[in-house]
Amino acid sequence: MTNRRSFLRTAALGGAAAMAAPAIVRAQAPIKWRFQTYAGAALGEFVTKPAIDYINTAANGEMEIELYYADQIVPTGELFQALQRGTIDAVHADDDSMASPTPLQVFGGYFPLATKHALDVPVLFNQYGLADIWREEYAKVGVQWLSAAGQDPCNFNTKKEITSLADLDGLKLYTFPTAGRFLSRFGVVPVSIPYEDAEVAVQTGELDGMAWSGITEDYTVGWANVTDYFLTNNISGAWIGSFFVNQQRWSDLPDHLKQIVMAGIEASHTYRNQWYWGGEARLRAQGDKLQLRTIPQEEWVQVEEAAQEFWQEIADESEINAKIVQIFRDYNDVTSKAGPPYTFG
Numbered sequence: 001m002t003n004r005r006s007f008l009r010t011a012a013l014g015g016a017a018a019m020a021a022p023a024i025v026r027a028q029a030p031i032k033w034r035f036q037t038y039a040g041a042a043l044g045e046f047v048t049k050p051a052i053d054y055i056n057t058a059a060n061g062e063m064e065i066e067l068y069y070a071d072q073i074v075p076t077g078e079l080f081q082a083l084q085r086g087t088i089d090a091v092h093a094d095d096d097s098m099a100s101p102t103p104l105q106v107f108g109g110y111f112p113l114a115t116k117h118a119l120d121v122p123v124l125f126n127q128y129g130l131a132d133i134w135r136e137e138y139a140k141v142g143v144q145w146l147s148a149a150g151q152d153p154c155n156f157n158t159k160k161e162i163t164s165l166a167d168l169d170g171l172k173l174y175t176f177p178t179a180g181r182f183l184s185r186f187g188v189v190p191v192s193i194p195y196e197d198a199e200v201a202v203q204t205g206e207l208d209g210m211a212w213s214g215i216t217e218d219y220t221v222g223w224a225n226v227t228d229y230f231l232t233n234n235i236s237g238a239w240i241g242s243f244f245v246n247q248q249r250w251s252d253l254p255d256h257l258k259q260i261v262m263a264g265i266e267a268s269h270t271y272r273n274q275w276y277w278g279g280e281a282r283l284r285a286q287g288d289k290l291q292l293r294t295i296p297q298e299e300w301v302q303v304e305e306a307a308q309e310f311w312q313e314i315a316d317e318s319e320i321n322a323k324i325v326q327i328f329r330d331y332n333d334v335t336s337k338a339g340p341p342y343t344f345g
Contacts, residue, residue, distance in 0.1 A: 118151060154176075218283075
């Protein structure tokens with residue numbers, strides 16, 4: 001009876017919890033990251049900001065990512081070093097323009113004639129083994145590779161009309177390091193300047209145009225306002241870019257927040273796919289700023305053949321390069337046999 005009476009008294013007072021000192025719940029400070037993208041503000045709104053917005057909302061106050069656009073914290077060419085040091089916590093960029101200190105640098109951005117469509121990129125990474133290679137190589141240098149996706153093709157937008165390969169000779173173009181290395185075979189003069197300076201550089205004559213994007217970006221960032229022609233031939237069907245995080249920062253992140261980060265990144269891949277795919281078609285068909293031009297296929301085949309020679313040169317540089325080039329060859333062999341829509345024509 002004594003025990004029963006004690007129990008009833010306790011229950012009347014609200015149970016054992018009421019007898020204990022009240023717990024003080026303190027809100028934990030949110031985990032904060034500084035994140036820089038390769039893209040300027042106009043482009044970044046579509047290619048990077050959707051991922052950051054998703055993560056910040058889904059994290060429900062537990063995590064806050066502050067987004068910076070091209071060159072706002074460090075120049076794009078110094079992104080990787082800043083990521084290693086922890087000056088920046090995470091990055092959205094391609095291996096090439098951020099000067100990755102790995103053999104993978106040459107394959108990021110636009111590896112000549114390696115892809116035809118944006119969906120080729122996730123297939124290569126998830127079905128053909130590139131994801132494992134990227135993850136392993138970046139782990140060696142203290143960076144966590146998270147995910148890669150394709151974006152737009154690499155066409156040319158120029159002040160000068162291009163209707164033959166001979167018209168490329170002497171053109172000063174803003175482009176990616178590896179793309180520039182390849183295009184120099186046809187007389188192109190690659191020019192490296194800050195992203196946000198490219199538009200003014202065309203107006204001052206420092207540049208003749210860009211080999212940096214598809215037509216969606218030309219209109220979005222203002223390049224269609226300062227150039228006159230768009231060459232429908234491309235030197236690569238899809239940009240290869242990735243999301244990276246400082247390895248320690250990723251390790252410190254709780255698992256449920258890691259899942260939120262990955263979900264945001266994957267959702268942004270889906271958004272970019274439709275944004276570019278629809279934009280390329282609509283602006284070619286209905287855009288009123290750039291006149292379309294095409295180099296005939298019987299002449300363009302010289303570029304395709306030169307790309308195969310370029311691939312072999314890259315493959316000869318190292319064992320890892322040879323492995324990656326073979327993956328591109330294997331995939332292109334499959335798609336060429338599959339026919340349209342995997343190949344053109």
